[in-house]
Amino acid sequence: MNARKLISMVALLGLSFSIMAASVPEEKIATLRLAPLNVEPTPPAMQQVINSDVKQVRNYPMQPPIIPHKIDGYQIDLKVNKCMQCHARNSTGHSQAPMVSVTHYMDRDNNFLAELSPRRYFCTQCHAPQLDAKILVENDFVDIDHLLKSAASAKQ
Template sequence: MKNKFVVSALLAALVSTAAIAEVNSLRGDIGTGEGNEVEAVKKIPHSQERLGLDYVNQPPLIPHSTDQVQLNPSNNGCLECHDVNTYRKANAPRVSPTHYMDRDNKILAEVAPRRYFCLQCHVTQVDAKPLVENEFIPAGKFGE
């Protein structure tokens, strides 16, 4: 039992030493040590024009702020406007019918648990430069 404790303590010391090692940012060869300034959070307009999609099956971007939207296991604020029963009153896009299917394609009465947390796939659109260079070319404007 004492050996297990010693091994665990040594392992913890090794892991904590590795955690102190210098880590580089996605923004380039700038270390994440003291003195680095964090870039300001992008301002998201209250509402903006919806952007088209860049590829087939891309989750649509959210054209409004989600700061005040509650999204937790007991409440999904997105459904207050986007649910099939409320989207017309809110003049909002309806949740896709695929979100009401389980993994066996069985139709459910409520949003499927695997699709419940909207912000896993859908992100708020913001005009921001990419963190890293890429050569992505949109495959067309499927959402227009």
Template sequence: MIARRCWALAAVVLCVLTTTFALAQSVPELSGQPNPMETAGAKPMPKWIVDDIRKMRNYPDQPPIIPHSIDGYQLSVNTNRCMSCHRREMTEGSGAPMISVTHYMTREGQMLADVSPRRYFCTACHVPQAESRPLVDNVFKDMSDLGVKPAGAEQ
């Protein structure tokens, strides 16, 4: 009886150790130094992509990326520099795309005369794009790459 308990305990310990080792090997190191207590210099900042070319989105409802530099832009409760070009009234003069009409709606879908406070801080969703290596390989496959045809397409 005691021998069975010892074998069962040994099997559980072996499973826990094996699982822990396997997880430690499969989790990628995203950032930081191998020894976190060491002081090391910061990596250089990546170069921003500032070509003003609108990029294709990777998935439906992805917020568009910002294709220009936003260094020095003020984004506070009182000021939003993005709105000087992207607000509906400013797009004709600036040539910038207008922000989505959803930014003028409340959570309940009621239209507002101005940008909704919950959509006012642009960089909560929209980010500039940098020339940098991904931290983790992207294995996403679009539905069209999987052979799914759009509705109404001939089979």
């Protein structure tokens, strides 16, 4: 009885695998890679960082400013913050870079510190350089100034 059960289980298992293999034609298999697994696809071209050093307009209140220059190779770790060579309070005179906001020198209780606050030390947590890349997803974002103008003109 046990041998019969084992043989029928193996036969049933083999039959189920053959049905699964037959039900999915190979040419219909799609992957997120958009290429067969045995082919290495050509990677997309890397986009260029906008390196204009021109201050960009913010799109909404409290938006962190974007970084208008390349930061490739900038060291930002526990020992060194390369950004502060230009953006620290005592460096802006010779670098002509905008000073880090005073909020970056405040602790969580709004007390001012002599040094940069540890919670604001890693600049790229909030600030990012922009790429000169094509738009991948349509965007219907409307900035706050446009909304305020529309509301004001609707009242008149």
